[in-house]
Amino acid sequence: MAPPRFIELPAGLKPAGVSGSELLAHERSKASFDSRAMAEYIHGRDHLELQERLVSILSQDPVFDKTSDAYYGRADKFRRAMLKDKRLAQLADEHQWGQTEINMAEKLADIPGPMGLHKSMFLTTLYNQGNDEQRKVFYEPASKYQIIGCYAQTELGHGSNVQGIETTATWIPESQEWEIHSPTLTASKWWIGGLGRTADHAVVMAQLITNGKNYGPHPFVVPIRDVKTREVLPGRTIGDIGPKAGYNTTDNGFMLFEHVRVPHLNLLARFSKVEPETGKYLPPPNAKLAYGTLTWVRANIVRDASTVLMRAVTVAIRYCAVRRQFADRDAPKFGQDGKPLETQVLDYTMVQIRLFPILAQAFAFHYTSRFMFELYEQNQANIESGDLSLLADTHASSSGLKSLTTLYASDAIEVCRKACGGHGYSMASGLPEFYANYLPNATWEGDSYMLSQQCTRYLFKTMRAIKSGRGKVDKNITTDYMQRYLDNKHEKAAIQFSGDLYDPLFFMRAFGHRAAYLTEQTLALRDDAKRSWNSLLVELYRCSKAHSQYLLVRNFGMAILKDEKLNSQPALRQIVQKIFLLWACHTMEQESADFLASGYIDGKQFHLLGSKVQEIMAELRPNAVALVDAFAVPDYLLNSALGRSDGNVYEALFDFALREPLNSVRWNVDINDLETTDIDSDLPRSKL
Amino acid sequence: MAPPRFIELPAGLKPAGVSGSELLAHERSKASFDSRAMAEYIHGRDHLELQERLVSILSQDPVFDKTSDAYYGRADKFRRAMLKDKRLAQLADEHQWGQTEINMAEKLADIPGPMGLHKSMFLTTLYNQGNDEQRKVFYEPASKYQIIGCYAQTELGHGSNVQGIETTATWIPESQEWEIHSPTLTASKWWIGGLGRTADHAVVMAQLITNGKNYGPHPFVVPIRDVKTREVLPGRTIGDIGPKAGYNTTDNGFMLFEHVRVPHLNLLARFSKVEPETGKYLPPPNAKLAYGTLTWVRANIVRDASTVLMRAVTVAIRYCAVRRQFADRDAPKFGQDGKPLETQVLDYTMVQIRLFPILAQAFAFHYTSRFMFELYEQNQANIESGDLSLLADTHASSSGLKSLTTLYASDAIEVCRKACGGHGYSMASGLPEFYANYLPNATWEGDSYMLSQQCTRYLFKTMRAIKSGRGKVDKNITTDYMQRYLDNKHEKAAIQFSGDLYDPLFFMRAFGHRAAYLTEQTLALRDDAKRSWNSLLVELYRCSKAHSQYLLVRNFGMAILKDEKLNSQPALRQIVQKIFLLWACHTMEQESADFLASGYIDGKQFHLLGSKVQEIMAELRPNAVALVDAFAVPDYLLNSALGRSDGNVYEALFDFALREPLNSVRWNVDINDLETTDIDSDLPRSKL
Structure with a gap:
C-alpha cells in the first residue's frame, strides 16, 4: 500500500510550458508507422493480450503494489517479497495459470523473491535429475510448496570453477548413507538464493566420494530446516549473507555442514548412480547432452537482455522527449510570447548517440534470441535422430552471446x-x-569474461580443422564465414559514399571477415608463437566478441532480407531497416580499430560510417517515442516517474517526494546535543 | 556500534590453502621498490602523517564506526549522518582543526551528511558574495552553527541551465523588500542538499527583477524554518525528495515559495547591488574573474577522481591477489600434496587489462590535478598583476578535464x-x-557531456585565431600543439618495433597531433560546411576528450622527464615510467580509430601498441600489490572485506554475514498464510 503524502502542495501549480503529455502526444503524432502493429510484430498478439490481462490482475492486488518499495529497508523489502511469492502461488492456483502465465507474472511483479530458486532450479533439478522414486518423494511435495528448497552450488571460495567446490559427500558403506561435510571455511555454500531464511531443503552440489575416489560434483537432497518450527537442523550452520547492491528482496544464504548424514536415496540418480551394496559409481551415458538445456537457458538470457534494453531505453527516450534544457544556439532563444524556448533533450545528438544505438541493439538481441530458440528446437530434433553435429556450434555461440549480451545490457x-x-x-x-x-x-550462469573462452576454444578448433583440411568439417554458420574469409583474405570494403551503406549483406560479410581474421591471428599466436593460454585471454575475448557480433549482424540482417511478416508491412519494414543500418554502422564504427588495422576499411570509409550514423539518427528522431511505445513495456513494469507513458514526469516526481517517510519527522540539529536527533518520530528505529 | 553476531560458526574453520595474509605478504616481498617511499612521493609525508592521526581519532569514536552502515534503512542512515556532522563539528573545535584537517576528516568519515552543503556552498557563498554587513549578519552565526543553511540553485525543471531557473525575486519598492516566488511546479527547488529536513536558512538563486526588468539569477538569503521549533515558516513548502541511488544519508530537498518577503539586505551584494531608493540595478565589475574559483573547484574534482581510482583499484587488486580460481591450462592441475593448484585471479591477463590501466590512470589524474593547482596559482598571480591571458585556456581545459575524469572515474x-x-x-x-x-x-558542477562544449568552443576559437593569423594569439599549451600540428599536418608515427615505444615525447606529440586534427576537422564542418551546433555535439565531445587526454599525457610525460623528486629515486622512477608507458599505449590503443583513420599510425603499429601493453602488464604484475599499498588508502576508508590490507577476505565476508539483522528472525513460509510473515521478530517494522 502506498504511504500517505506527508506534505501538501500549494494548489493549482503546474509545470512550466507545454505539458509532458502534450509533448508525448505530439511525438506520437509524428510517427511513420503504427506502434501497435509494430508491437504485435515484435512480441506477437498473444503475448500482448496476456500481458494486459496480467497487469490488470497484479496492479489491482495490494500485495503487488510497488509504490512503497523504494522507501523500504531490508526487512520490509524481504517481507514484501515473501508476501509476493505466496500470493503469486495462490493466484497461479486460482487462475489455473500455466508456465507461460507464471513466468510473465513473475517478470511483471519484478521483485526477486525468496522462493524464486525453489520455483526454478530446485524444482527443475529434482525433476530432471531425479529418478521416478525421487520425483515422488522430493519433487511432488516441492511442487505443492509442502517443502521449500534452494539450489546450493556456489561456495565462498568457488563460483565459476564448479569443479573446484570443496563440500564433500562421502559414501559410508556401513550405514549406507552419504556424509555431507564442509572441510574449510571457504567450503561454505554462499550466495544461495532462498537459503538464508526461507528454504527447508537444499539440492547441495558436493564432491561425490566413494571407495576412496572422488567422482566430482553431484547433486544431493539435504533437509536443512525443520519444516514446522523452521529451526535449522543439527550439523548445519545457515544464515543470510547480508545486504548486496541489489536483490535485497532475496535471502541469499551461506551454509556449513558438520558431518551431516542423508540416506542413499538423496543422491539424485537419474544419470549418475552409486550401487548401495558395493558403493560402485555408475557414470551417466552422455554428458554432452546437457548442452541442450544450457542453450535454452542462454537463449532466455539473450531474450531477457533484449527486454532489459527495451525497458531502460523506454524510460530514457520518453523522459528526454519531455525534458527541455537550454535554447538552441542556432535558433531564437524566446518564443513569440517572450517566454524562453528550450530544446527537448532528445534533440541533442550527444543524447541520441547514447540512446538510439541501445534502442537498435534491443532489436538486434531480439532477432538473435529468436534465432537461438529456433536453433535449440532444431538441435533437439537432430539429437533425437542421433545427429550431434550442431551441438558444438550451438553451445559455443550461446556462450559468446551470453557473455556479450549481459555485459552490454548492464x-x-x-x-x-x-x-x-x-x-x-x-x-x-x-x-x-x-x-x-x-x-x-553478467556473473551467474558463467562469468561473462570467463565464459567467452568456451566460444573461442571452439573457434580455434574449427579454424584448425578447416585450414588443415583434415577430419570432417560440419557445414554451419561458423565454418561458412571462416571459409569465405580464407578464400578472400584480402577483401576490402567496396564503399565510396554513405549511400553505399545500405545492404545487410555488406555488413554480414564485413563482420564475418573480421571475426575470422581475429581468430586466425590469435590462433597463430597460440599454435605458431606457442604463447600460453593465459597470456592470450584478452585476444581470446576479442575473438568471442567478434563472433557474437557477427551472429547479431547476421540474424538482424537476415530478418531484413527474409522476414515475411516484416516485408509484408512496408511501414514497419522501412523503419526496422533504418534501425538495422544505424545499429550496423554504429557497431562497425565502435569496433573500427579492427577493420582499419586489417585494412578492411580505410580512413575515408571510417568517416562515412560516422556520418551515416548521424544521418540515420536524424531520420529516426521523429519515430523515437513511437518506437519505444512499440516495445510495449507496461507502466506497471517500468515503475518510473520519468518513463510513464502519459509524460507527467514532474507531477510523479513530486508524488514520490511527498510520500518519503523521512518527511514525517522533525530533527534536532543542535551540534552540542548528540543524545537525541529526532523529534516526535514515527519512524522505525533499529536497535543497531 | 557494530551489531552482534546473530549466528555462531563451527570452531576452527579456516579458508582452504594458502591464507590471504600469506598471499599478500608474498606479493609484497616481490616488489622492486619501497611502497612507503612511493606513498611519500605521491602524497607527501605531511599528508600521510595527518591521515594516520585522523584515522586513529575517528576509528576509535563510536559515532564514526562504519560497521552497521550497510544494514541501515533510510532513517537510520540519515540519523547516523546527522550524528557524524555534529560530532565532526565538536572534534574540529576540540582539536582546533584547520581547513586541511576538517577536509581530510570528512573524506575519511566518508558519509555525505545533512550539513555538508552548509559547510561548503552556504558558508562560501555568504563569505564570498556577502558584503561586510552581510558577513556579520549571516556568515558569522552560520560559521558557529547558530543557523544551518543550504544552497538552493537547481530546480525541478532546470539543472544544467542555471540561466533558465524560474524562481523569481522581485523588488517591491513600496516596502523595500524582495518577494521570492515559485510561479510553477517546475520552479520548485530540487536536489538541494540539507534542505529536506535540516536547514533553517537557504541561499536561494532567483531571477532578480527590478523596475520591470529581469537581471538573471542572483543569490538571496531566505529564512525557511524556525531556528528553535524547526517548523517550516509560512509561505514555504519544503520536504525531502525521497530515496536516491546513493547519498541517502543526505536530505536532498525541494522547496516552493508563495510570495515570501525578505528585506533588502538579503540580496548578497558584494558584486551586484540594487539601490533601495531607486530599485536601480548595479552590475558586478568583471564577471570573468569567477573563472578562477571554478578552476580551483575543478582541480579538486580531478584530484578526487584520482583518489577514487586509487581506492577502487586497491580493493580489486588486493582481492584478485587473494582470490584463486581454476588451474592454469598450461600448468599442472595439482600440487605435490595432491591438492588442486589454482591460479590467482590477478594472473589472468583479462583481469589485468581491466585493472592495471585504472591503476595507471590514477597516476595520470594525479599529475594533472597537481598541474591544475599550479596553473590556478599562476593564474591568480597573473590576475593580480592585471594579466588575464591564461584565463580562457585554464577555464577551457578545466571544463574538459572535469568532464573526462568524472565519467572515467565512475x-x-x-x-x-x-x-x-x-x-x-x-x-x-x-x-x-x-x-x-x-x-x-559526473552530473553536478556541470553535466559532463554538456560541459565539454565549453572546452571545444575555446579550441575552435584558438584554431580559428591561429589559422587566420589575425589577432594576438597567446602562447600557451593549446596554441603550442595546434601550431605544431599545422606545421606538420602529415606527420606519421616513427615506430617500427615495440621497443620504439618508450619516449614520453612520442606520446605527447601523437596526442597533440590527434587533438589538433580532430579540432581542425570538426571546425571545418562548422565553419565551412555550416553544420548546426546541435548536429555536431558528438564531434565536439570528441575534441574536448582528445584535448583533455593530451593534457593528461603531457603532464604525466613531463613528470617522467622532469620531476626532480622522481628522478632522484631510481627504484620509483623505473616503475612510474612503466606505468606511464602502459597507460599511454593503452589509451592510444583505446583511441586508435582516430590515429588509424588520420593515417598517423598504420595497422602494424596498432598491433605493436597491443603487444606493448601485454609486455608491460607482465612486468607490472609483481609490483601490483605494492603499488596499491603506495596509494595509502587506509582500511578505515576502504571499509571493504575484499580490499583489507591483511588479506583476510573470507573471514571478513563471514563477519559481515553473521551480523545481518535479518538473521535474528524466523519466517513463516506457509503459502496459504498471508497474514503474518515473521515469527518473534525484533526487526523494525515500518507502518507503510
Whole structure:
C-alpha cells in the first residue's frame, strides 16, 4: 500500500510550458508507422493480450503494489517479497495459470523473491535429475510448496570453477548413507538464493566420494530446516549473507555442514548412480547432452537482455522527449510570447548517440534470441535422430552471446540512467534498482569474461580443422564465414559514399571477415608463437566478441532480407531497416580499430560510417517515442516517474517526494546535543 | 556500534590453502621498490602523517564506526549522518582543526551528511558574495552553527541551465523588500542538499527583477524554518525528495515559495547591488574573474577522481591477489600434496587489462590535478598583476578535464567491482555504495557531456585565431600543439618495433597531433560546411576528450622527464615510467580509430601498441600489490572485506554475514498464510 503524502502542495501549480503529455502526444503524432502493429510484430498478439490481462490482475492486488518499495529497508523489502511469492502461488492456483502465465507474472511483479530458486532450479533439478522414486518423494511435495528448497552450488571460495567446490559427500558403506561435510571455511555454500531464511531443503552440489575416489560434483537432497518450527537442523550452520547492491528482496544464504548424514536415496540418480551394496559409481551415458538445456537457458538470457534494453531505453527516450534544457544556439532563444524556448533533450545528438544505438541493439538481441530458440528446437530434433553435429556450434555461440549480451545490457541501463541527468539518480526513475537487480546476470550462469573462452576454444578448433583440411568439417554458420574469409583474405570494403551503406549483406560479410581474421591471428599466436593460454585471454575475448557480433549482424540482417511478416508491412519494414543500418554502422564504427588495422576499411570509409550514423539518427528522431511505445513495456513494469507513458514526469516526481517517510519527522540539529536527533518520530528505529 | 553476531560458526574453520595474509605478504616481498617511499612521493609525508592521526581519532569514536552502515534503512542512515556532522563539528573545535584537517576528516568519515552543503556552498557563498554587513549578519552565526543553511540553485525543471531557473525575486519598492516566488511546479527547488529536513536558512538563486526588468539569477538569503521549533515558516513548502541511488544519508530537498518577503539586505551584494531608493540595478565589475574559483573547484574534482581510482583499484587488486580460481591450462592441475593448484585471479591477463590501466590512470589524474593547482596559482598571480591571458585556456581545459575524469572515474569503480566477481556485488566489498555516492560527480558542477562544449568552443576559437593569423594569439599549451600540428599536418608515427615505444615525447606529440586534427576537422564542418551546433555535439565531445587526454599525457610525460623528486629515486622512477608507458599505449590503443583513420599510425603499429601493453602488464604484475599499498588508502576508508590490507577476505565476508539483522528472525513460509510473515521478530517494522 502506498504511504500517505506527508506534505501538501500549494494548489493549482503546474509545470512550466507545454505539458509532458502534450509533448508525448505530439511525438506520437509524428510517427511513420503504427506502434501497435509494430508491437504485435515484435512480441506477437498473444503475448500482448496476456500481458494486459496480467497487469490488470497484479496492479489491482495490494500485495503487488510497488509504490512503497523504494522507501523500504531490508526487512520490509524481504517481507514484501515473501508476501509476493505466496500470493503469486495462490493466484497461479486460482487462475489455473500455466508456465507461460507464471513466468510473465513473475517478470511483471519484478521483485526477486525468496522462493524464486525453489520455483526454478530446485524444482527443475529434482525433476530432471531425479529418478521416478525421487520425483515422488522430493519433487511432488516441492511442487505443492509442502517443502521449500534452494539450489546450493556456489561456495565462498568457488563460483565459476564448479569443479573446484570443496563440500564433500562421502559414501559410508556401513550405514549406507552419504556424509555431507564442509572441510574449510571457504567450503561454505554462499550466495544461495532462498537459503538464508526461507528454504527447508537444499539440492547441495558436493564432491561425490566413494571407495576412496572422488567422482566430482553431484547433486544431493539435504533437509536443512525443520519444516514446522523452521529451526535449522543439527550439523548445519545457515544464515543470510547480508545486504548486496541489489536483490535485497532475496535471502541469499551461506551454509556449513558438520558431518551431516542423508540416506542413499538423496543422491539424485537419474544419470549418475552409486550401487548401495558395493558403493560402485555408475557414470551417466552422455554428458554432452546437457548442452541442450544450457542453450535454452542462454537463449532466455539473450531474450531477457533484449527486454532489459527495451525497458531502460523506454524510460530514457520518453523522459528526454519531455525534458527541455537550454535554447538552441542556432535558433531564437524566446518564443513569440517572450517566454524562453528550450530544446527537448532528445534533440541533442550527444543524447541520441547514447540512446538510439541501445534502442537498435534491443532489436538486434531480439532477432538473435529468436534465432537461438529456433536453433535449440532444431538441435533437439537432430539429437533425437542421433545427429550431434550442431551441438558444438550451438553451445559455443550461446556462450559468446551470453557473455556479450549481459555485459552490454548492464552497461546500457547505466547509459540510459545517465542520459536522464540528475533525475535518473532518483529511485523514482526506476533505473537504479533495475540496474542493481540486473547486474548478477553478467556473473551467474558463467562469468561473462570467463565464459567467452568456451566460444573461442571452439573457434580455434574449427579454424584448425578447416585450414588443415583434415577430419570432417560440419557445414554451419561458423565454418561458412571462416571459409569465405580464407578464400578472400584480402577483401576490402567496396564503399565510396554513405549511400553505399545500405545492404545487410555488406555488413554480414564485413563482420564475418573480421571475426575470422581475429581468430586466425590469435590462433597463430597460440599454435605458431606457442604463447600460453593465459597470456592470450584478452585476444581470446576479442575473438568471442567478434563472433557474437557477427551472429547479431547476421540474424538482424537476415530478418531484413527474409522476414515475411516484416516485408509484408512496408511501414514497419522501412523503419526496422533504418534501425538495422544505424545499429550496423554504429557497431562497425565502435569496433573500427579492427577493420582499419586489417585494412578492411580505410580512413575515408571510417568517416562515412560516422556520418551515416548521424544521418540515420536524424531520420529516426521523429519515430523515437513511437518506437519505444512499440516495445510495449507496461507502466506497471517500468515503475518510473520519468518513463510513464502519459509524460507527467514532474507531477510523479513530486508524488514520490511527498510520500518519503523521512518527511514525517522533525530533527534536532543542535551540534552540542548528540543524545537525541529526532523529534516526535514515527519512524522505525533499529536497535543497531 | 557494530551489531552482534546473530549466528555462531563451527570452531576452527579456516579458508582452504594458502591464507590471504600469506598471499599478500608474498606479493609484497616481490616488489622492486619501497611502497612507503612511493606513498611519500605521491602524497607527501605531511599528508600521510595527518591521515594516520585522523584515522586513529575517528576509528576509535563510536559515532564514526562504519560497521552497521550497510544494514541501515533510510532513517537510520540519515540519523547516523546527522550524528557524524555534529560530532565532526565538536572534534574540529576540540582539536582546533584547520581547513586541511576538517577536509581530510570528512573524506575519511566518508558519509555525505545533512550539513555538508552548509559547510561548503552556504558558508562560501555568504563569505564570498556577502558584503561586510552581510558577513556579520549571516556568515558569522552560520560559521558557529547558530543557523544551518543550504544552497538552493537547481530546480525541478532546470539543472544544467542555471540561466533558465524560474524562481523569481522581485523588488517591491513600496516596502523595500524582495518577494521570492515559485510561479510553477517546475520552479520548485530540487536536489538541494540539507534542505529536506535540516536547514533553517537557504541561499536561494532567483531571477532578480527590478523596475520591470529581469537581471538573471542572483543569490538571496531566505529564512525557511524556525531556528528553535524547526517548523517550516509560512509561505514555504519544503520536504525531502525521497530515496536516491546513493547519498541517502543526505536530505536532498525541494522547496516552493508563495510570495515570501525578505528585506533588502538579503540580496548578497558584494558584486551586484540594487539601490533601495531607486530599485536601480548595479552590475558586478568583471564577471570573468569567477573563472578562477571554478578552476580551483575543478582541480579538486580531478584530484578526487584520482583518489577514487586509487581506492577502487586497491580493493580489486588486493582481492584478485587473494582470490584463486581454476588451474592454469598450461600448468599442472595439482600440487605435490595432491591438492588442486589454482591460479590467482590477478594472473589472468583479462583481469589485468581491466585493472592495471585504472591503476595507471590514477597516476595520470594525479599529475594533472597537481598541474591544475599550479596553473590556478599562476593564474591568480597573473590576475593580480592585471594579466588575464591564461584565463580562457585554464577555464577551457578545466571544463574538459572535469568532464573526462568524472565519467572515467565512475565507470572505473564499476570495472573494479565487476573484476571482484560475485563478491564485488556484496555490500561487504564497499564498492556498490562507493559507486552510488560518487556518481553525482559526473552530473553536478556541470553535466559532463554538456560541459565539454565549453572546452571545444575555446579550441575552435584558438584554431580559428591561429589559422587566420589575425589577432594576438597567446602562447600557451593549446596554441603550442595546434601550431605544431599545422606545421606538420602529415606527420606519421616513427615506430617500427615495440621497443620504439618508450619516449614520453612520442606520446605527447601523437596526442597533440590527434587533438589538433580532430579540432581542425570538426571546425571545418562548422565553419565551412555550416553544420548546426546541435548536429555536431558528438564531434565536439570528441575534441574536448582528445584535448583533455593530451593534457593528461603531457603532464604525466613531463613528470617522467622532469620531476626532480622522481628522478632522484631510481627504484620509483623505473616503475612510474612503466606505468606511464602502459597507460599511454593503452589509451592510444583505446583511441586508435582516430590515429588509424588520420593515417598517423598504420595497422602494424596498432598491433605493436597491443603487444606493448601485454609486455608491460607482465612486468607490472609483481609490483601490483605494492603499488596499491603506495596509494595509502587506509582500511578505515576502504571499509571493504575484499580490499583489507591483511588479506583476510573470507573471514571478513563471514563477519559481515553473521551480523545481518535479518538473521535474528524466523519466517513463516506457509503459502496459504498471508497474514503474518515473521515469527518473534525484533526487526523494525515500518507502518507503510
